[in-house]
Amino acid sequence: MTTIITRLFADAAAAKMAVDALLGRDHDPSTINVITASGAGSVAERLRATRVAPEAAAIYARLVEAGNVLVVVAAPFNPIGTARDAIEVMNRQPSLKVGVEDEDRYWREQPRTDLTGSVDRNHTLWMTRPGSIRAGGHVAGGSVSSPRTRRSAIKGGAYISTKFWPMKLISTHRERRSAISGGRLMFGRNLMPNGWTISGLFGVPLISQR
16 A cells, blocks of 8 residues: 655755655655656656556656656555655645646555465575574474463463363362361261251251252
8 A cells, every 4th residue: 555646846955855754754764666767767667666646657758758747655554644644745745737636546456366375486595493403593384383381270280171262270179078077068968976967957858959
């Protein structure tokens, strides 16, 4: 996502003022092109290389060959606000109005579908993993990423089934405890010295047979 910003100036001095203003705002010099009548290749070819719209290029080419100077800025989307700032800077410069409607043209970058899913199979570390056998500390084969060491939150190293809950256990298993001094269970089978069960003291049946 790029905005192609074009402004035509009467001479090289005016064009340089515009470029200096852009550089003063920390714009990347590689995104700024100054096109004059002299240069490698024809004016039309250089305009096409900077992605100036064909309709605008036809107007600019004639005027540049007549001695005017064109400044072309390919303002990227990132950092956000770069294109807007470049437009504001250029609007403050004494550019010539020559009937070009799309002086600020949004250029949609096309994806490289020919590179989709491709990898560099000639890379020296292709299909290797960290190790110490080969020079450079890599060995052939194995998985792309190193396996993680299994860890447990439970003292002793027990694990919960990762098929159902692939996370660490929050707490360890609690042992059964009695609220009655001596360890008797409220509704268990523990017998008191007189032979009564705890539940018998309350006159209620046992809830379970365990």
